[in-house]
Amino acid sequence: MQTALEIKFDSLEHYLNNLLSLHLEKGHQLAIWRKPKSQFLQILIDNSGKAKKVSPRLEELPSGFIVHPFEDQEDQKAYYLEASSYFKIDLNIAIEDQKENLKAIGIVKTNTQSKKLINKSLFSSGETGGRESYLEYSKQDFVELVKKGIKAIENGELNKIVPAKLKKIELTEGFDLVNSIKSLIQAYPNAFINFFHIPEVGSWLGASPEVLIQTKGELFSTMSLAGTQKAVGDNPLKNTAWTQKEIEEQALVSRYIVDCFKKIRLREYDEIGPKTVLAGNLLHLRSDFSVNMNATNFPQLGSVMLELLHPTSAVCGMPRKEAFDFLRTHEKFDRSLFAGYIGPVNIEEETSIYVNLRTARLMDGFAILYAGAGVTEDSDPEKEWEETEMKCDIIGQHLNLQKKL
Numbered sequence: 001m002q003t004a005l006e007i008k009f010d011s012l013e014h015y016l017n018n019l020l021s022l023h024l025e026k027g028h029q030l031a032i033w034r035k036p037k038s039q040f041l042q043i044l045i046d047n048s049g050k051a052k053k054v055s056p057r058l059e060e061l062p063s064g065f066i067v068h069p070f071e072d073q074e075d076q077k078a079y080y081l082e083a084s085s086y087f088k089i090d091l092n093i094a095i096e097d098q099k100e101n102l103k104a105i106g107i108v109k110t111n112t113q114s115k116k117l118i119n120k121s122l123f124s125s126g127e128t129g130g131r132e133s134y135l136e137y138s139k140q141d142f143v144e145l146v147k148k149g150i151k152a153i154e155n156g157e158l159n160k161i162v163p164a165k166l167k168k169i170e171l172t173e174g175f176d177l178v179n180s181i182k183s184l185i186q187a188y189p190n191a192f193i194n195f196f197h198i199p200e201v202g203s204w205l206g207a208s209p210e211v212l213i214q215t216k217g218e219l220f221s222t223m224s225l226a227g228t229q230k231a232v233g234d235n236p237l238k239n240t241a242w243t244q245k246e247i248e249e250q251a252l253v254s255r256y257i258v259d260c261f262k263k264i265r266l267r268e269y270d271e272i273g274p275k276t277v278l279a280g281n282l283l284h285l286r287s288d289f290s291v292n293m294n295a296t297n298f299p300q301l302g303s304v305m306l307e308l309l310h311p312t313s314a315v316c317g318m319p320r321k322e323a324f325d326f327l328r329t330h331e332k333f334d335r336s337l338f339a340g341y342i343g344p345v346n347i348e349e350e351t352s353i354y355v356n357l358r359t360a361r362l363m364d365g366f367a368i369l370y371a372g373a374g375v376t377e378d379s380d381p382e383k384e385w386e387e388t389e390m391k392c393d394i395i396g397q398h399l400n401l402q403k404k405l
């Protein structure tokens with residue numbers, strides 16, 4: 001059999017176009033990601049041809065990629081891509097010089113041929129519901145929703161709420177998935193760049209700034225991320241001031257995490273921050289939490305915290321149940337996988353699960369972008385709308401790239 005070694009790929013783009021077209025055409029599930037600050041593009045293929053669901057007991061799972069919607073499912077399960085093959089590409093080394101690590105591809109196609117096949121497979125996958133079933137949120141709808149949220153906070157029903165909207169954008173025939181992935185990788189070195197495809201569920205492309213839980217050796221970590229403003233000036237990380245509203249909003253997320261630790265009587269954790277961090281051209285406030293799982297004798301902390309944390313008050317609100325019920329009643333659309341969680345599990349002895357934010361669901365000729373904004377008593381509804389527009393742009397800007405040329 002011919003191996004990748006014998007075949008000439010002239011660029012990363014050429015290789016990825018071939019790899020994706022081959023597996024998408026065969027109806028395989030796959031996930032591609034680049035972790036924050038990493039030089040590796042990691043690729044996992046599940047060629048079983050069938051979407052699988054698992055209970056998120058992370059420690060017991062084989063190597064794979066987990067995908068969980070915003071809402072808990074009745075069966076309490078998540079989709080799981082189990083690695084039939086897994087490999088990685090070093091983005092700092094020319095593709096010709098790392099052929100021995102690549103997955104073999106039989107017949108090599110041109111970029112144009114592969115792109116056509118990719119789009120055909122993506123856009124004709126098992127998606128149901130046409131464009132009409134995705135009612136876009138107008139500014140007025142969203143502002144009304146935020147006002148309802150503020151009222152519920154004033155009435156003492158909630159402390160914080162994170163309403164979201166969806167936005168539809170056209171995808172032109174020339175939509176170029178690989179180019180979009182490459183563009184996201186370059187633009188957002190601090191984000192978890194991801195693309196995943198489950199034929200029965202959909203295809204999503206995103207650049208998440210938010211870790212939900214991470215375990216690496218004996219170290220567990222999570223973060224509280226909230227407060228948003230546009231990065232301006234020469235040194236925004238140093239010179240940015242935050243309002244009381246934003247400081248409180250983020251403190252509520254931190255409190256939520258600490259409350260989860262308390263529930264399981266875990267007292268020995270480290271908390272660093274909050275500090276200002278950059279996500280694309282947006283700034284957030286972030287605190288980092290870490291726990292030594294050996295010292296605390298908590299080997300299953302990853303799974304336990306995953307269950308307690310999701311959905312966090314960064315994407316749902318506080319108190320969790322009341323906020324969740326509020327969104328169910330008033331938001332009027334299905335968040336689907338938006339604000340759910342995604343990420344590699346037990347790969348190279350690490351599990352890194354992110355909140356599925358700054359993301360687009362790729363549909364037949366269009367994409368759905370989703371974004372939410374943390375609302376407290378002092379929120380200005382117009383500003384929250386602007387915030388969701390900026391969040392949608394983070395991914396929207398990288399979809400129809402050929403238009404910009």
Ligand SMILES: C=C(O[C@@H]1C=C(C(=O)O)C=C[C@H]1O)C(=O)O
Nearest residue numbers: 226227228314357371372373374
């Ligand atoms: C809800 C989103 O982002 C979350 C909400 C934030 C906020 O309210 O300021 C900031 C970061 C994320 O935790 C989103 O990107 O859609």
